[in-house]
Amino acid sequence: MTLLLHISDTHFGTEQAPVVEALVDLARAQAPDLVVLSGDNTQRGRKDQFRAARAWVDRLGAPVLAIPGNHDIPLSLWQRLVQPYARYSAAFGADLQPVFASTELLVVGVNTTRPYRHTDGAVSAAQIDRVGQWLMGATPAQLRVVVVHQPMEVVRARDVRDRLHGHAAAQRAWASSGADLVLGGHIHLPYVAPLAGLARAMWVVQAGTAVSSRVRSGVPNSVNLLRWSPLEARCAVEQWDYAAASAAFLCAKTCSLHVEREVKDHAE
Ligand SMILES: [Fe+2]
Numbered sequence: 001m002t003l004l005l006h007i008s009d010t011h012f013g014t015e016q017a018p019v020v021e022a023l024v025d026l027a028r029a030q031a032p033d034l035v036v037l038s039g040d041n042t043q044r045g046r047k048d049q050f051r052a053a054r055a056w057v058d059r060l061g062a063p064v065l066a067i068p069g070n071h072d073i074p075l076s077l078w079q080r081l082v083q084p085y086a087r088y089s090a091a092f093g094a095d096l097q098p099v100f101a102s103t104e105l106l107v108v109g110v111n112t113t114r115p116y117r118h119t120d121g122a123v124s125a126a127q128i129d130r131v132g133q134w135l136m137g138a139t140p141a142q143l144r145v146v147v148v149h150q151p152m153e154v155v156r157a158r159d160v161r162d163r164l165h166g167h168a169a170a171q172r173a174w175a176s177s178g179a180d181l182v183l184g185g186h187i188h189l190p191y192v193a194p195l196a197g198l199a200r201a202m203w204v205v206q207a208g209t210a211v212s213s214r215v216r217s218g219v220p221n222s223v224n225l226l227r228w229s230p231l232e233a234r235c236a237v238e239q240w241d242y243a244a245a246s247a248a249f250l251c252a253k254t255c256s257l258h259v260e261r262e263v264k265d266h267a268e
């Protein structure tokens with residue numbers, strides 16, 4: 001059993017102190033094998049916001065894989081053009097597309113931000129190929145996870161404009177290469193959605209905003225816990241919402257996904 005904690009859109013600068021502390025408590029209690037941060041770690045890409053985000057991440061007590069979101073690129077035009085990721089890299093490392101591999105996990109990060117765009121994200125042909133190469137090297141025991149910022153698929157008509165540019169080509173290629181899940185954030189709305197018409201079963205897993213006050217109406221702060229059981233080829237995606245009354249994250253719903261795996265022929 002492997003446990004992955006999916007956190008998105010912390011937007012440090014707009015974080016809420018009780019929620020920040022509750023998420024530290026959840027992380028320490030659950031002791032995940034990996035924490036994934038799917039972007040918008042800061043509100044405006046300021047140095048102090050990155051320092052606060054990094055200091056908080058260091059309290060979670062687990063390895064972290066992070067990618068940038070559109071809010072992690074400073075607003076200043078000069079910064080955007082000349083060194084859009086300098087502040088992000090100072091806090092989270094120079095690798096904008098990190099990969100985490102263990103016996104039971106393969107997690108591939110993709111930088112879907114584009115400094116010349118305002119909020120839109122994109123995935124290029126080269127990025128699609130790179131992820132595919134990683135996926136094709138995965139073992140049956142590894143849960144195969146791709147991490148992007150803007151959503152690979154949406155469930156509300158109003159969010160269609162926020163969908164990742166290049167999503168259709170990426171879905172086809174990554175499904176063919178064996179991906180199980182594509183994690184994302186950006187629209188501050190948690191959901192699990194199957195992707196249709198692909199070579200194999202693949203799901204989009206979206207996280208809400210973890211600790212920021214930038215919540216949508218009626219949608220509390222939330223994170224996802226993914227429990228992967230390779231022997232059962234099953235991944236439970238748990239959505240944990242922040243409950244103000246108890247100042248804690250509580251499991252709100254669970255989605256059990258049966259992950260496709262190649263059937264080995266043992267005939268001699
Ligand atoms: Fe965001």
Ligand SMILES: [Fe+2]
Nearest residue numbers: 040069070186
């Ligand atoms: Fe975003």
